[in-house]
Amino acid sequence: MNQTPGPLARLHVLAAGMRAPLHAERRLGLPFDQVWAVVADLEGELPHLLPFVREFRVPAGDSERKSARAVDALGLRGDFAVRLAPGWCLMQSRLVTMGMAAEPDGDGTRFAVCGALRPAALGPVQRGYRRLLGERRARAFFREVERRAALRPPEGGA
Numbered sequence: 001m002n003q004t005p006g007p008l009a010r011l012h013v014l015a016a017g018m019r020a021p022l023h024a025e026r027r028l029g030l031p032f033d034q035v036w037a038v039v040a041d042l043e044g045e046l047p048h049l050l051p052f053v054r055e056f057r058v059p060a061g062d063s064e065r066k067s068a069r070a071v072d073a074l075g076l077r078g079d080f081a082v083r084l085a086p087g088w089c090l091m092q093s094r095l096v097t098m099g100m101a102a103e104p105d106g107d108g109t110r111f112a113v114c115g116a117l118r119p120a121a122l123g124p125v126q127r128g129y130r131r132l133l134g135e136r137r138a139r140a141f142f143r144e145v146e147r148r149a150a151l152r153p154p155e156g157g158a
Contacts, residue, residue, distance in 0.1 A: 006087070006103055007087040007088040007101035007102065007103055008101050008102075011088075011100070011101035011112050012025075014090070014097075014099055015114035018097060020097075020116040021115070022113065022114060022115040022116070022138055023114040023115075023138075024113060024114075024135065024142070025111065026112075026142045027111075028108055028110075028145065029107075030108060030109060030146060030150060031104070031108070031109065031154060032087075032103070032104040032105075032109045034149045034150075035102055035109040035111055035145065035146075036087065036102055038145055038148045039111075040086075040089070042056050042068065042082065042091075043057060045148060046070075049145060049148070052072050053070055054075075055070065056068060056071075057070075057071075064083060064084060065081070066081075066082040066084065067079065067080070067081060067082070068080040078093040078094065078095065078096070079094075081093075087102050092118070095117060096117060097115065097116050098114070098115040098116075099113070100112070111145065113138065
């Protein structure tokens with residue numbers, strides 16, 4: 001019997017296919033609903049999670065597929081196609097792909113992130129980034145997701 005792979009497995013396949021310079025997974029000590037509330041709030045939280053993103057505008061609505069516009073620290077704009085569902089977020093622009101995935105893990109959450117530049121010509125830049133900053137950037141990202149999630153009340157809490 002074939003089973004559909006979970007969000008974490010899908011993200012690992014995506015990261016391997018992109019040769020993502022940013023790809024890591026950690027267990028966070030907070031419930032899935034608390035962690036995912038931060039991740040799913042792209043407009044409110046992404047600028048706090050990624051220092052080079054000043055603004056991320058996502059139109060209101062419950063659709064799983066959305067269009068969004070990012071503004072970076074220099075004021076440059078980029079349009080993104082976003083796919084957002086519980087445990088899965090994929091954002092792609094002409095230049096960048098970023099994914100996040102999460103699954104409940106007991107009283108915590110397994111959380112993974114990956115990111116890559118899309119143009120093949122930028123492969124050497126990505127390899128350099130992986131060696132110099134990839135793991136450090138991933139650790140900072142996980143710390144900030146966990147910190148921001150801890151500020152949110154647990155599901156059903158006050």
